[in-house]
Each structure stands twice: as C-alpha cells, then as structure tokens.
Amino acid sequence: MNELNDLIQTGTISDIRETLDFLLNECSLDETPDRETVQIWAQILQQRGGKFASLAKLCEQFLQETVA
Numbered sequence: 001m002n003e004l005n006d007l008i009q010t011g012t013i014s015d016i017r018e019t020l021d022f023l024l025n026e027c028s029l030d031e032t033p034d035r036e037t038v039q040i041w042a043q044i045l046q047q048r049g050g051k052f053a054s055l056a057k058l059c060e061q062f063l064q065e066t067v068a
Contacts, residue, residue: 004019004023004033004037004041005040005041005044007019008041008044008045009044009048013051013052013055016045016052016055017055017058020041020055020058020059021058024038024058024059024062035063035066038059038062038063039059039063041056041059042056042059042060042063043056045059
C-alpha cells in the first residue's frame with residue numbers, strides 16, 4: 001500500500017477522490033483496504049487540510065459503516 005499512501009500524501013484531489021471511490025465503494029471485498037489503512041489515510045488527508053478534509057470525511061464514513 002506504499003504507492004497508495006504516496007498518492008494520499010501527494011496526489012491531486014481528483015486523483016485521490018477517484019481512487020478512494022473505487023477502493024471504498026466499488027472494489028471487491030477481498031481488495032478493500034483494512035480499517036487501519038483507511039484510518040491512516042483519513043489522518044493524512046485531515047493534515048493536508050482544506051479541500052482534502054472532505055476526502056478525510058469519506059474515509060471516516062467508511063470506517064463508521066464498517067464497524068468491526
């Protein structure tokens with residue numbers, strides 16, 4: 001997931017949004033990222049701030065919907 005972490009840290013909002021939409025909503029269950037990974041992404045996006053905060057909320061929503 002290093003490439004994905006790099007994308008979350010440095011990518012454009014449109015690239016990240018498209019990737020998150022696929023990973024959190026469209027891919028098969030065996031490809032869905034684990035909760036810990038999504039939590040890390042949410043933290044990174046929150047730290048990036050501004051327009052990326054809305055993407056952090058997508059991660060948080062996913063985490064709420066997939067309560068372990």
